[in-house]
Structures are given as C-alpha cells and as structure tokens.
Amino acid sequence: MAAYVVATVRITDPDRFALYAKGIAGLSERFGGEAVVKGPVGEVLEGEGLIGERVVVSRYPDAAAARAYLASPEYLAAAAHRVGAAEIVMRLIEVA
Template sequence: MAAYIVATVRVTDAEKFAAYGKGIAGLSEQFGGESIAKGPVAEWLEGEGPAGERVVVSRYPDADAARAYIASAQYQAAAALRAGAGEVVMRLLVDPA
C-alpha cells in the first residue's frame, strides 16, 4: 500500500533551512520516495493557517519505506541542521487501497 509523508512547513530562518534542504536532496528517492507536490499554500479554502506556510507531499511504496527515510542517519543529521529554522509538522498517510 502506498504511503505519503505530508509536511507543513513555516520557515523562519531561510539560510539555516537551506542547509537542511541540501542535506536531504535526493535522499527520499533512495527509499522509493517521489515528490508529488510542494509549494506555498495559495489560498485557505476553509479554516486558517500561518502566513507563509508551505506543504510538501511525497509518495513512498509503503509505510515502512517512509519511516525508513525519516529514521535514516542522513535525514536525522539534516533535521538537526534545521533546528530553530522553522516549524515542521510531518504526517504519515497510508492508502488503504
């Protein structure tokens, strides 16, 4: 079953956050990940969210692959670089089909 990591991101220190981006460049593909969508929220259709919020959606072959990506040493090292550079919330969705 396909699994998706859906991240909401609000960057507060672009330079520091860029180091995180460089640290994970190409990493998700090593776990079968594929970028589905990413970019700033264009419009709030219902409810509210923080100004400048971005959304990133990646698809993985299964939940284990998505978890392995997040648990990898390379990801963890890059995540440490982004400390204090923004707010990130990651969710794991599993397609039941």
C-alpha cells in the same frame, strides 16, 4: 500499500533551513520516495492556515519505506540543521 508523508513547513530562518534542504536533496528517492507536491499555500479556502506556509507531499511504496527515510542517519543529520529554522508538522497517510 502506498504511503504519503504530508509536511507543512513554516520557515523562520531561511539560511539555516537551506542547510537542511541541501542535506535531504535526493535522499527520499533512495527510499522509493517521489515528490508529489511542493509549494507555498497561496490561499486558505476553509479553516485557519497561513498564506506562504509550505506544503510538501511525498509518496512512498509503503509506510516502512517512509519511516526508513525519516530514520536514516543522513536524514537525521540534515534535520539537525532544521532545529530553530522551521516549524514542521509531518503526517503519515497510508492508502489502500
């Protein structure tokens, strides 16, 4: 069953975050990932949210592939650059 990783990202240090972005460029595709949505929030229609917060949605063949991507040594090495550079919430959604 398909799985999606939905991330909300508030970048606090663009220079350090760029090192993370560079480190993961093309990596999710090696695990079957496909970018579905990438972009900043332009308008909050309901509830509380931040204008400009980035949203990233990636589709994977299944939850195991998404977890393998996030547990890969390459991802973990890149994620070390993100510490202190962004506030991120990642969610895993499985779709039947």
